[in-house]
Amino acid sequence: MLVIVDYDAGNLRSVQRACAKVGMTAEISADPDLIRRADKVIFPGVGSAESAVDTLHQRGQFEALQEVYQAGKPMLGICLGSQIVLEFSAEGDKDCLGLIKGVVSKFDFTDRSLKIPHIGWNEVEIVQPHPLLKGIESGDEFYFVHSYFTRPADKNDIYGMTEYGHPFCSMLGHDNLFATQFHLEKSGRKGLAILAAFATWNGDSQC
Amino acid sequence: MLSKRIIACLDVREGKLAKSVRFVDTQDIGDPVSKAREYYDDGLDELVFYDITASSDQRNIMLDVVEAVAEQVYIPFSVGGGIRTVEDASRLLWAGAEKINVNSAAVQRPELIAECAYAIGNQNVVLSMDIKRVEVCREFPSGYEVVINGGRTPMGIDALAWALQGEELGAGELVVNSIDADGTREGYEINLTRMIAEAVSVPVIASGGAGKPEHLLEVLTEGKADAALVASMVHYGDYTVSGLKQWLHDQGVKVRLKY
Numbered sequence: 345m346l347v348i349v350d351y352d353a354g355n356l357r358s359v360q361r362a363c364a365k366v367g368m369t370a371e372i373s374a375d376p377d378l379i380r381r382a383d384k385v386i387f388p389g390v391g392s393a394e395s396a397v398d399t400l401h402q403r404g405q406f407e408a409l410q411e412v413y414q415a416g417k418p419m420l421g422i423c424l425g426s427q428i429v430l431e432f433s434a435e436g437d438k439d440c441l442g443l444i445k446g447v448v449s450k451f452d453f454t455d456r457s458l459k460i461p462h463i464g465w466n467e468v469e470i471v472q473p474h475p476l477l478k479g480i481e482s483g484d485e486f487y488f489v490h491s492y493f494t495r496p497a498d499k500n501d502i503y504g505m506t507e508y509g510h511p512f513c514s515m516l517g518h519d520n521l522f523a524t525q526f527h528l529e530k531s532g533r534k535g536l537a538i539l540a541a542f543a544t545w546n547g548d549s550q551c
Numbered sequence: 552m553l554s555k556r557i558i559a560c561l562d563v564r565e566g567k568l569a570k571s572v573r574f575v576d577t578q579d580i581g582d583p584v585s586k587a588r589e590y591y592d593d594g595l596d597e598l599v600f601y602d603i604t605a606s607s608d609q610r611n612i613m614l615d616v617v618e619a620v621a622e623q624v625y626i627p628f629s630v631g632g633g634i635r636t637v638e639d640a641s642r643l644l645w646a647g648a649e650k651i652n653v654n655s656a657a658v659q660r661p662e663l664i665a666e667c668a669y670a671i672g673n674q675n676v677v678l679s680m681d682i683k684r685v686e687v688c689r690e691f692p693s694g695y696e697v698v699i700n701g702g703r704t705p706m707g708i709d710a711l712a713w714a715l716q717g718e719e720l721g722a723g724e725l726v727v728n729s730i731d732a733d734g735t736r737e738g739y740e741i742n743l744t745r746m747i748a749e750a751v752s753v754p755v756i757a758s759g760g761a762g763k764p765e766h767l768l769e770v771l772t773e774g775k776a777d778a779a780l781v782a783s784m785v786h787y788g789d790y791t792v793s794g795l796k797q798w799l800h801d802q803g804v805k806v807r808l809k810y
Contacts, residue, residue, distance in 0.1 A: 354672070355644055361621055391672045459754045459777065461674050461723060465554040465596055465807040485554060485807040487627055489674045507552055530627045530649060532591070532810050 347382035349409070350374040351399045353389035353424055362529035366540035376408035384542070385412050388529070389424035390489065393448065394436025396424055406441065413443050413521055418547040420539075421523030426516060427494055429523055435492050444518045446496035451509065458509045461491045468504045468514050468526070473551045476522050477503070477515075479537030486526035486535060488514075494525060520547035554807045555771045556596040556778035557796060558756060559785055561586060563632075564603045566612040568786075584619045590785070591624045593792040594810045598624065599652065599677075599726075599780065602632030614646045621647025629677055635663070637670045644671055652726065654679040655699040658706055658713070661720055668721025677756075678722035682710045682743060683730045695743055702730035714747045725751060726780070728758035736762025736783060739770040748775035756780055764790065764798045771804055 346363065348356050348370050356372045363370040363386070370386065371378070379385060387409065389396055400406040413419060421429050428440045433448035440448070451460050465485040470477055493512040496502050504515030506525070514525045522542070528535040561583050562569045568583045587598055598620070602613045610633055617630055630643045631652025640651040651671070657663045657678060667676045681702060687694040695710035714725055727747050729740035739760045748755040757776035761767060767779045784790045796806045 355647075355649065357645065358621065358647060358649070361647065362625055365625065390674065456749075456752060457775075459752055461753075462553065463674065463724065463754050464556050464777065467552065481809075484809055491674075527627075530625060532626050534810070536625055 345382050346370040346384045346386065347379050348372045349379060349385060349387040349405060351387070351389065351396055351403065351405055353391045353396045353399070355390070356388060359386060359388045359422065359529045362536060362539055363543075366536055366543055368539070368543045374403055374405070376404040379405060379408040380411055382412065382417065384418045384420075385409070386420045386422065386542075387425040387428075388422040389428075391424060392435055393424060393427055393433035393440065393492070394438050396428055397433075397436075397438045397440055400428075409441055410443070413441075416520050416547055418542065418545050419521045420542050421521070422528055423490060423525060426523035426525050427492060429516075429521060430494055430496065433492065443521055444496055444501050444516060445498055446494065446501070448492050448494055450492050453509045455509065461489055462508045463489050466506050466508060466526075468506050470504055470515075471502055472500075474503050474515075474517060474522065474549060475545055475551055476538050476541040478541055480534060484534045486514075486524070486528075486531040488526045490525060517549060519549055522549070552805050554596070554805050555776075555799070556756075557767070557792060557806065558597040558599055558778050558780045559590050559595055559792065560599045560601065560758065560780045560782045562601050562603050562782070563613060563616060565609050566616055569603060583616055584623065586786070587620045587628070588623045590792050591626055594796060594807070595626065595792045596807060597626055597778070598628035600628065600630045600632075601652070602630065604633070607633065614642060617643060617646040617648050631677070631679055637666050640667050640671055640676075644675065650675045650677050650724075652677045652679045654681065657717070658697055658699050658708065661716065664717060664720035664722050668723070672723075673721045674723040676722050677724045677726060678717040679726040679728060679758075680710065680713060680717070681728050681730050684740075684743075693746060698730055710743070711746060711750060714751055718751045718753050722753065724754045724756060726756045726758050727776075728780075729760060732760030733758075734783065735760055738762065738766040739774060739776075739779070741769055741774045744770055744774035744776050748777070754778065764795055767795060767799060768802050768804060771799070
């Protein structure tokens, strides 16, 4: 059973539809016990890390997600979901899940032509292979909407980089967890290809 | 590097595709769902649907269109037209839209922008502005006025001031729609687009007047727009989305070509 974690952060049905498109039946749930029982977990999300982390705590999902990770089950974070897996976010100065070492910072540009949020299609440079990236090449474009970006502490946890004002990490992962800053469910066929690979992924990050 | 976006605009009236010229004389030109699918397959970056249905009791038809599009199209799309409350916005997002567009109702009650931004996030709230050229004067220092009702009702608000206020209230993107240029196919209103793009720190989408590929090039470079809205030029088959993007790429504009 695949569970999409409902923590009041964005359009979960879009993710559910994209899952269905690649042959995965996904259940949207806020129930921490169901999340614990899931075989695979997707945590998408838009909005602020601050309110997202508060909601995860209130609903008992925070510990549930940490347990799912410890149990070695395949996990996929999308957008805000890729940020809250780190230890700390500058958005509301929040302690996050801490599944991957590192922090989340805000874009800050003096060049006013660099709009914030970073909205639109941008290229991803693959920096190391991953089983979920079989259908993807460096230079493929994905759809981004965000004002904060991830900074994993260990470069071995970085899988993709994107340039916006400066290079930033757009794909990260560790063991059975993989996460993308861009919206897989809104990135056309390239996004669906990663989702399709997740459908059959056993959680082993080695290619 | 971030790509410039090509966004196709589909006017929908009671579930059918319509295209207006200067907001009058709309005519049906097909099914919005199959058109959306066709553009998605041809590499379109984003879609926007405007519900121009006149009577409010027909508006639920739009939710069915949104559901059907969401099942076939995996790129972002926004929906506008008739959104007056957070509930209207939430219903459209739940049906599958990525973002919502507010326009007239926000001019009449600007707090609507802040309410939507709080409920669904700034990045999902697009402020669409219909703008008409006027004499530069004390009331309109930018030389442009905000209008509603498809251009029939002038609001006495300066366009640049409204863009800045919209951003301040929480709009994540701005659509700058020139009523003077809309449907003419004679080119975007470049000065207006650039003036607003240079003043705000959120992305600006140019709208109204696209007729030739050169118009897109002009507004995405000189006009400083982050995205260009197209309608007639692709709806009637004069140009294809992939053809336009390839041409822009050849002119040195960064666009998404692999999809």
